[in-house]
Amino acid sequence: MHFVEAKGILSAANGINIYRGCTHGCIYCDSRSSCYNMDHAFEDIEVKINAPQLLDKKLASKRKKCMIGTGSMCDPYLPAEKELKLTQQCLDIIEKHGFGAAVLTKSDLILRDIDILASINEQSKAVVQITMTTFDEELCRIVEPNVCTTKRRFEALMEMKKRNIPTVVWLSPFLPYINDNEENLAGLLEYCAEAEVKGVVCFGIGLTLRNGNREYYYSALDKHFHGLSDIYRREYGNSYEIVSRNNKKLMSILNEFCDKHNMISDINKCFSYLNDYPDKYEQLSFF
């Protein structure tokens, strides 16, 4: 881990990334791809130590309230966050300035900040997004080795439900010959229904591979799934999009299930839901 003083923190799309790099160890991680030009080892987390101060200044001068997102490029609840508490401070600042928050993570450490999230949600809107890929707990420990397993993430969703904090689940990626099967999808969808999530984000049954993450993924396959990397090379070559043979069938199961349980499965509608800042705060501050 190393520390930097960042120049800016809020992207044009109102997203923040407090950390760069990740230690959760997901074997399929796209953020490892060479195109992101990371100038340090992926596990050597870059910490933007002045992120809260930058965000405070930025939000103080921002005229229109909106949702502030975090978690798209790296997890805001890395183990390092336990001590550093930068994500927590940023949430406090979001709350102080009356903005909304949309947080994406795989870690149950988010439960530490549940009171702040509940308060943001009462004031305007907070949405907790959790990624779940693998229902089988043993398999989950192989594909996402350094973060809590899916069952614990489901428990975190249930805690959010108790506090009326809306949730969205990212069902992504599905790894051909590993978790791209009906049994896995059914288990994950049952978790979503029980937690009464607002929606699921699923771009299709498959994953993306490009230089950097492909090599890492194949070496993990060689370690844990003997012979599978050869099958991938044969079937997919150097393709960026790796689409499962079960894509059509599983997507139709997913869409049907979501319709039946009142969960948004349309990607655009899901992103609209995540980005929409409710006008209730604007109205309150007007009066």
Ligand code: SF4
């Ligand atoms: S949590 Fe996200 S950023 Fe971290 S290793 Fe997994 S996929 Fe990559």
